[in-house]
Amino acid sequence: MSAPALTPAPTAGTAVPARPHATPARLAAAWLRSAPGRWVAVTLAIALGAGFVAATLTFSATFRAALAAGLTAPYRHADVVVTPSGDVPDGALLTRIRQAAGVTAAEPLADVPVRWVGDRAHGTVELTALPADPALRWTELGAGGWPATADQLVLSTAEARRSGLAVGSRLTLTGPAVGGGQVPATVVGLVDVPGSATPGADGDAFGTPELLARVHQGPVTASAVLVRGSGDPGELAARVRDAVGGAGTVSTAAEESARALHRLEDRTLALTTVLSGFAAVAVLVSGMVIATTWTILVAQRRRQIALLRCVGASAEQVRRQVLAEAAVLGSVGALLGTAAGAGTGYLAAVLTGLAGDGPVLEPLPLAATVAGGALVTVAAAWLPAAGAMRIPPLAALRPADTPSATPPATRRLLRPVVATLLLAAGVPLADGARGDGLPVALAGGAAAAVAVLLLAPTVVPPLLRVVGVLCRGLGVPGRLAVHNLGRNPGRSSTTAAALMVGVGVIVTLQVGAATAEASLGGALSAHFPVDLTVDAGGDPLDRDRPAGADGAPGGLAAAVAEVPGTADVLELAGARGTVTGGATVTVLGLPADRGPATVRPRSPGEVVVPRWLDGQEATDGRRITVQVGDRRAELTTRVAPIDAAGVSGAADTVVVDVAVLRRLAPAALPLAVWASVPDAGDAEAVTARLTELLGADTARQLGGSVTERAQLQHVLGQLVTFATALLAVAVLIALVGVGNTVSLSVLERTRETALLRALGMQRGQVRRMLAVEAAALSVAGALVGVLAGLGLGWAGAAAALGASQDGLVLSVPWWQLAAVLAAAAAAAVLSSVLPGAALAE
Amino acid sequence: MRSPTPVAQPTGPSPSGPSADACVAVDVVKTYGTGPTAVRALDGVTARFRRGRFTAIMGPSGSGKSTLLHCLAGLDTVTSGRVRIGDTDITALDDRRLTRLRRDRVGFVFQSFNLLPPLTAEQNILLPLDLAGRARDRAAFDQLVDRLGLTDRLRHRPAELSGGQQQRVAVARALITRPDVVFADEPTGALDIRTGRALLSHLRSVVRETGQTVVMVTHDPVAASFADRVLVLADGRVADELDDPTPGTVLAALRPLDR
Numbered sequence A: 001m002s003a004p005a006l007t008p009a010p011t012a013g014t015a016v017p018a019r020p021h022a023t024p025a026r027l028a029a030a031w032l033r034s035a036p037g038r039w040v041a042v043t044l045a046i047a048l049g050a051g052f053v054a055a056t057l058t059f060s061a062t063f064r065a066a067l068a069a070g071l072t073a074p075y076r077h078a079d080v081v082v083t084p085s086g087d088v089p090d091g092a093l094l095t096r097i098r099q100a101a102g103v104t105a106a107e108p109l110a111d112v113p114v115r116w117v118g119d120r121a122h123g124t125v126e127l128t129a130l131p132a133d134p135a136l137r138w139t140e141l142g143a144g145g146w147p148a149t150a151d152q153l154v155l156s157t158a159e160a161r162r163s164g165l166a167v168g169s170r171l172t173l174t175g176p177a178v179g180g181g182q183v184p185a186t187v188v189g190l191v192d193v194p195g196s197a198t199p200g201a202d203g204d205a206f207g208t209p210e211l212l213a214r215v216h217q218g219p220v221t222a223s224a225v226l227v228r229g230s231g232d233p234g235e236l237a238a239r240v241r242d243a244v245g246g247a248g249t250v251s252t253a254a255e256e257s258a259r260a261l262h263r264l265e266d267r268t269l270a271l272t273t274v275l276s277g278f279a280a281v282a283v284l285v286s287g288m289v290i291a292t293t294w295t296i297l298v299a300q301r302r303r304q305i306a307l308l309r310c311v312g313a314s315a316e317q318v319r320r321q322v323l324a325e326a327a328v329l330g331s332v333g334a335l336l337g338t339a340a341g342a343g344t345g346y347l348a349a350v351l352t353g354l355a356g357d358g359p360v361l362e363p364l365p366l367a368a369t370v371a372g373g374a375l376v377t378v379a380a381a382w383l384p385a386a387g388a389m390r391i392p393p394l395a396a397l398r399p400a401d402t403p404s405a406t407p408p409a410t411r412r413l414l415r416p417v418v419a420t421l422l423l424a425a426g427v428p429l430a431d432g433a434r435g436d437g438l439p440v441a442l443a444g445g446a447a448a449a450v451a452v453l454l455l456a457p458t459v460v461p462p463l464l465r466v467v468g469v470l471c472r473g474l475g476v477p478g479r480l481a482v483h484n485l486g487r488n489p490g491r492s493s494t495t496a497a498a499l500m501v502g503v504g505v506i507v508t509l510q511v512g513a514a515t516a517e518a519s520l521g522g523a524l525s526a527h528f529p530v531d532l533t534v535d536a537g538g539d540p541l542d543r544d545r546p547a548g549a550d551g552a553p554g555g556l557a558a559a560v561a562e563v564p565g566t567a568d569v570l571e572l573a574g575a576r577g578t579v580t581g582g583a584t585v586t587v588l589g590l591p592a593d594r595g596p597a598t599v600r601p602r603s604p605g606e607v608v609v610p611r612w613l614d615g616q617e618a619t620d621g622r623r624i625t626v627q628v629g630d631r632r633a634e635l636t637t638r639v640a641p642i643d644a645a646g647v648s649g650a651a652d653t654v655v656v657d658v659a660v661l662r663r664l665a666p667a668a669l670p671l672a673v674w675a676s677v678p679d680a681g682d683a684e685a686v687t688a689r690l691t692e693l694l695g696a697d698t699a700r701q702l703g704g705s706v707t708e709r710a711q712l713q714h715v716l717g718q719l720v721t722f723a724t725a726l727l728a729v730a731v732l733i734a735l736v737g738v739g740n741t742v743s744l745s746v747l748e749r750t751r752e753t754a755l756l757r758a759l760g761m762q763r764g765q766v767r768r769m770l771a772v773e774a775a776a777l778s779v780a781g782a783l784v785g786v787l788a789g790l791g792l793g794w795a796g797a798a799a800a801l802g803a804s805q806d807g808l809v810l811s812v813p814w815w816q817l818a819a820v821l822a823a824a825a826a827a828a829v830l831s832s833v834l835p836g837a838a839l840a841e
Numbered sequence B: 001m002r003s004p005t006p007v008a009q010p011t012g013p014s015p016s017g018p019s020a021d022a023c024v025a026v027d028v029v030k031t032y033g034t035g036p037t038a039v040r041a042l043d044g045v046t047a048r049f050r051r052g053r054f055t056a057i058m059g060p061s062g063s064g065k066s067t068l069l070h071c072l073a074g075l076d077t078v079t080s081g082r083v084r085i086g087d088t089d090i091t092a093l094d095d096r097r098l099t100r101l102r103r104d105r106v107g108f109v110f111q112s113f114n115l116l117p118p119l120t121a122e123q124n125i126l127l128p129l130d131l132a133g134r135a136r137d138r139a140a141f142d143q144l145v146d147r148l149g150l151t152d153r154l155r156h157r158p159a160e161l162s163g164g165q166q167q168r169v170a171v172a173r174a175l176i177t178r179p180d181v182v183f184a185d186e187p188t189g190a191l192d193i194r195t196g197r198a199l200l201s202h203l204r205s206v207v208r209e210t211g212q213t214v215v216m217v218t219h220d221p222v223a224a225s226f227a228d229r230v231l232v233l234a235d236g237r238v239a240d241e242l243d244d245p246t247p248g249t250v251l252a253a254l255r256p257l258d259r
């Protein structure tokens, strides 16, 4: 028989050779183009994962650069840096350096922490000596002029903006020395300091060395000497080294900068580690979601893939085709995510005030993120691709049902066994690691987390049944929903597990932070017993009126009690006295049942003394004599951090029972007012109001630790908020997965639902069925996540706080947990809206 | 009426050289499931399909027509018995060789869902060649699509084609590799009568001109009359066989099976 048209012999010139490997890629491309909407969810999951990593990278690179700029700024115009060994006075050292050949300028680098009080605000700054030689100044004047006298200073623009100060503001400065004097100073200029300060850290101020000496009540020892000179810095350093001898170590400015950066790496290691941990969580969650979504994407095209096999595609070609899709989508998603993430990371740095001098984009890590995103996607698609290989050609002739494969018994058993082993190893490790520090605890926690993850297929189905019992009340749609979830337990578990990881980590963080905060609060109140104190340096606050024996507020104390935010206002009577050995002390009387327990005498026979009394270390249980005038009392000592709440002035403060004080000094006048500020958030407002209240009377001083507590809580709160926001991304990715799983069950049940609809099920009921399905899935996943997070968060806080474990207070942020659960359920219901609409059709 | 005795004789190992049969089935048994619920879809079918012939398979619903086709085409495995395509015993092939056989030596046309939705008609037709990495013979391709009246439909996707056009694209795809046999399972089943007849005459003319072997399952006596020969199945066995069928002779052959 002749077959002219179809003889296989190709006519020369018209044969177009086809590349065998091009087909899977081309098919992948055709599939990607044909229904773009189908790929949105998985691209989103990829982009979110990669974006998280890119944001983390950019954020930390930007803020590290900002910190580095700040740290190395002082060496900017120096050639050589000398670090004094302390054997030779600064003056003599400076003289030696300045006499070395080639040295054109040498200036001491010294700073001192200073508390400032303005008209309407107060705060702390790092007051640095301004180099007398302008050549060595590393800051640029932005407004006003340089300080010339000991009552002038310049502030960093950032600090001025933060505190509402300007050129011309008048401040009162107090140094760190106990009972240090108060120094008035005027802001005469604003300077731009390179880099930017860490939030919560002190701002920058510059003044003449004389101002520092005044505030410090003595010359401030230089931490370094900046040297400028001619010629090669290395040779200059050698000459300076000869001149300095053993009085200091000499290095070039470049070496000193490098050393500072090295220390910075150590300091930022913890943050980098934490951020990397979050990034790992995000990548893990997106990997899980990508894998489940890809299973869905394969299932949706089950018949098409089978047809492909009928037509002669090998199983290997099917795999290559699925992996080609993954590679393309992985690259596109990772590229989009990385670009958006880099922007977000910089934005985060700007919002947290850590942006410094602009975004720092590290090309190599960012490129690696894109590549990594594509790789993770391909890896996540590996198992679904293997599943696609197993689709038999005949599936092309059957409706689009997916058989639920039961894994072999060995694999079903393996998981719980491995999980139990991991739990057995991980939990004691995480719990017992308090002494050994964070890394061991992290390893234990990670093991426990993986165990929980492995247990998901075992735990989730029964849990779904439990949740299902609750859904019975929702009628037929509820019952059907639960039945549907039970049909493919493997997929339900994987989806719930993705959510479990996200929620689990958020809860870990919240519980960890709440526990840390509660425990730190305990530690803090032990070190800073009184939130607010007002005194007049040992003089009576109110000369006209003897203090009431009960500590009831009157006069100033009454006014303090009026200030919104204050509580437990106490007026303390006191008197000047002496203790055994002759040291002068201020004796305060505290009512037996009032005031912070830390500094309260537990019996009338006890006197609370500071750790250092009269220059000597005090001990508990010693009998000492407290004498006021010619009356004396024999009392037993108890050491407490009373100095942090003590009356300002040169004398130490001791606390006795108010009855004892009455015996010693019947006419004792009020010397101090104590108050607590229950909500540290009010600290700012309360101190501002009190500063105003005390007015121009500089004799009366405001003290207490509320500002420190507020700052600490603020920083902690900011960190937690930031981290929660980051991890919310992981939950978002997981919810994309929930939506996908529901979509798939929609797809599998198109016929069945048509039947249900024909049987009279209403659209609303179909939608309700899907909503219940999604909500049950989410609640089950979130519930396990919450439980795991509770344990891990507590263990984590225990490990991180290490030494202070005595004061460990397990704190559970109940309403936050409830919010997480509710959000998971609500978002799940939302995620079922689109598939629900499709199915109801 | 003809006697229901099997006409095709079992063939032994083929003599040297290409046999005159494009496809041979010997004692093919196919059971689904096990135990008391097992279904014996094919109960010892023996049949041979000569090269260049157009055979129709008929029989009541559930008689095993589709199952036989799937077993002959290597889409499904037989429980026992042998199937040969050309000189190859396909019951002994592994998945890789079976895949290659489907790609290079067998063509299919199903009742529906023959085409990949994202690919154009042209891409669908060329898919087996592309999967094989084989060169495309432009002239042959052009002539084939011209014969099937698809020349101006090549850039369309399946969704943009009528049912008849989709089936013609499927026929072109089945023929493009010049396979040993083309199997068609109720190719006109989803079409209206006119379009179905048009498809069948296309199929028959292409087959005649190119000397293709075709095995087609159909319900329609008129469709069967397009074939050179009709094989009638009942309860998984060959019940009858007629040459040069007309709608009348086909109906007569089927009548005793209507219970």
Ligand SMILES: Nc1ncnc2c1ncn2[C@@H]1O[C@H](COP(=O)(O)OP(=O)(O)O)[C@@H](O)[C@H]1O
Binding pocket: B032, B033, B039, B040, B041, B059, B060, B061, B062, B063, B064, B065, B066, B067, B068
């Ligand atoms: N995948 C299968 N599983 C179980 N039984 C099947 C399967 N496919 C077909 N059958 C049964 O085998 C018999 C023959 O089916 P089939 O070949 O489709 O018949 P026909 O195509 O002639 O209508 C029927 O009884 C049918 O129920």
Ligand SMILES: [Mg+2]
Binding pocket: B065, B066, B067
């Ligand atoms: Mg059939």
